[in-house]
Amino acid sequence: MRELMNDRFEAHLDRHISLATLVRDTLGPAVTLMADRVIATLAAGHKIMLCGNGGSAADAQHIAAELTGRYGVPNRRALAALALSTDSSALTAISNDLGFDQVFARQLEALSQRDDLLIAISTSGRSPNLIAAVERARHLGLYTIGLLGGDGGALRTRVDLPILVPSSETPHIQELHITLGHILCSLVDEAFHPDRRDSDR
Numbered sequence: 501m502r503e504l505m506n507d508r509f510e511a512h513l514d515r516h517i518s519l520a521t522l523v524r525d526t527l528g529p530a531v532t533l534m535a536d537r538v539i540a541t542l543a544a545g546h547k548i549m550l551c552g553n554g555g556s557a558a559d560a561q562h563i564a565a566e567l568t569g570r571y572g573v574p575n576r577r578a579l580a581a582l583a584l585s586t587d588s589s590a591l592t593a594i595s596n597d598l599g600f601d602q603v604f605a606r607q608l609e610a611l612s613q614r615d616d617l618l619i620a621i622s623t624s625g626r627s628p629n630l631i632a633a634v635e636r637a638r639h640l641g642l643y644t645i646g647l648l649g650g651d652g653g654a655l656r657t658r659v660d661l662p663i664l665v666p667s668s669e670t671p672h673i674q675e676l677h678i679t680l681g682h683i684l685c686s687l688v689d690e691a692f693h694p695d696r697r698d699s700d701r
């Protein structure tokens with residue numbers, strides 16, 4: 501058991517380190533674009549909406565909480581962000597009445613405004629409820645970013661800005677997604693630091 505544990509432990513972390521290195525070497529420009537868009541959206545008084553399934557639902561609410569609450573800077577102002585995967589009444593009612601595919605699209609229709617921004621998080625890029633959400637978001641005038649993995653699936657060509665973690669392993673893609681989420685929150689914190697002026701953003 502102990503040997504198996506050691507193998508799993510080292511093998512998992514070795515794969516994580518290789519993927520993190522690849523991400524560091526290739527995704528900087530795309531993450532900069534994402535941060536610029538998110539900061540400009542918030543600075544203009546619009547909001548960030550996030551959605552995903554399973555572990556990516558957890559990532560969506562994790563990132564939203566760090567924007568409304570805080571990431572690192574203790575005294576920056578609150579920032580408008582909302583995860584669409586947290587309201588169990590909305591999730592069950594919409595799934596039951598309209599179908600699970602509509603669970604995020606319907607909330608976007610109810611809650612978003614033109615020029616808000618949607619971050620859709622999917623390791624496969626193939627989840628039908630995320631494809632429907634992105635299509636509805638674009639129709640409603642939102643800018644769309646996909647935090648994706650593998651070949652990006654159908655979402656790759658449907659979002660305005662695809663960010664692809666180059667792996668086909670769901671858990672490892674998720675580990676890098678939340679790392680990119682933390683980097684995003686740190687750049688947003690910096691942009692909204694109380695010592696910075698609005699004109700600097």
Ligand SMILES: O=C(CO)[C@@H](O)[C@H](O)[C@H](O)[C@H](O)COP(=O)(O)O
Nearest residue numbers: 553554555556622623624627670671
């Ligand atoms: O967290 C994990 C696996 O690590 C799972 O809960 C995973 O998120 C679920 O299977 C999701 O339904 C996968 O959806 P997606 O990433 O393909 O859009």
Ligand SMILES: [Zn+2]
Nearest residue numbers: 555670671674
């Ligand atoms: Zn997971």
